[in-house]
Amino acid sequence: MKCYGFGMKLSQGVEWMLHSVAVIAQAPAGTAVARRVLAENYDLPEAYLAKHLKALVRAGVLVATTGPTGGFRLARDPAGITALDIVEAIEGSAPPFTCQEIRQRGLAATPPELCRRPCGVAAVMDRAHQAWRSTLQEVTVADLVKLTPKPLRDQLVARLSSGR
Amino acid sequence: MKCYGFGMKLSQGVEWMLHSVAVIAQAPAGTAVARRVLAENYDLPEAYLAKHLKALVRAGVLVATTGPTGGFRLARDPAGITALDIVEAIEGSAPPFTCQEIRQRGLAATPPELCRRPCGVAAVMDRAHQAWRSTLQEVTVADLVKLTPKPLRDQLVARLSSGR
Ligand code: FES
Ligand code: FES
Known part of the structure; x- marks a missing residue:
């Protein structure tokens, strides 16, 4: 699928889920956060949020629990989940640049024996993507x-403890 | 315009133009490269290529000349044009992540006085984008x-000199 002419765009789900996973990380030990609570937290459409929560479960970032106190909790320690894990769970890990090997076409066609490695253009685009990934992997x-202001964290923990 | 669910995608024009600008850079001093020559070089659709060439002229990377020997030449020294100039001419310079300030909505709403700076999520997404830009700016x-193999460059220069 191509998105010609709109430039690179990340879905709104990236903002929702980076924030929502941080919320889940603040739930009292052993408790799960209900989807409704996550939706109300930032006034997000619950059905659409559900899709992204599912993607994070599939990616092994969250675990879904069922029953009356069911919801979502982290699949592992918050220090072991990176921003990249969350972004790629939502957007996939395909790099935004795809080389179509145009160098092998037309009058300028490079002979196959000179195409065993990616060309200089593909290499720089890949380097840029890896720089982007590294930054997200460090957080x-x-x-x-x-990074959330302390008073807000305290409020949130109080609300999550009361289950609202 | 949003491109939900397809992930980040760069248009094929990025590959075309990074290669084509490098071709134009190899034209004999003072000569322009015709659009037809650029299209034939990598077997690219000429009408679509025209759109991207126009974007590069608008961005001040290329200069268009008219007349029987008209075409495109670099607007400045090849050492002064970066991969980023070309990519942003085609894709625009809007960052792929847009913060919708969800932190100010819902039950978790952050009071405005704590929102004078971007939140931690927006800051890391911005840092990643700047890392991507820097890499492209260094080339x-x-x-x-x-980075093009020498024999190919020699062939190209010979063909450009003959105007074919
Ligand atoms: S051939 Fe695809 S980027 Fe060079
Ligand atoms: S409020 Fe937009 S990224 Fe935090």
């Missing part, structure tokens, strides 16, 4: 929680 | 030319 959910 | 068209 964990534990870091994102710490 | 110039002169570098891309040098």
Whole structure:
């Protein structure tokens, strides 16, 4: 699927889920956060949020629990989940640049024996993507929680403990 | 315009134009490369290529000349044009992540006085985008030319000199 002419765009789900996973990380130990609570937290459409929560479960970032106190909890320690894990769970891990090997076409066609490695253009586009990934990989959910102002964290923990 | 669910995608024009600008950089001094020559070089659809060439002229990367020997030449030294200039001419410079300030909505709403700076999530997404941009900014068209195998460059220069 191509998205010609709109430029690179990340879905709104990235913002929702980076914030929502940080919320889940603040739930009292052993408790899950209900989807309704996550939706109300930032006033997000619950049906659409469900899709993204599912993607995070599939990616092994969250675990879904069922029953009256069911919901979502982290699949592992917040210091072991990176922003990249969350972004790629939602957007997939395909790089935004795809080389169509145009160098092997037309009058300028490079002979196959000179095409064993990616060309210079493909290499720089890949380097840029890896730089983007590295930055997101250096930030964990534990870091994102710490970046939230303390009074807000206290409020949130109080609300999550009361189950509302 | 949003492109939900397809992930980040760069248009094929990025590959075309990074390669084509490197071709134009190899034209004999003072000569322009015709659009037809650029299209034939990598077997690219000429009408679609025209759209991207126009974007590069608008961005001040290329200059269009008219008349029987008209075509495109670099607007400045190849060492002064970066891969980023070309990519952003085609894709625009809007970052792929847009913060919708969800932190100010819902039950978890952050009071405005705590929202004077971007939140931690927006900050990390911005950092990743800047890392991507920096990588592309470090590579110039002169570098891309040098990354092309020498025999291919010689062939190209011979063909461009003959105007075919
Ligand atoms: S051939 Fe695809 S980027 Fe060079
Ligand atoms: S409020 Fe938009 S990314 Fe945090």
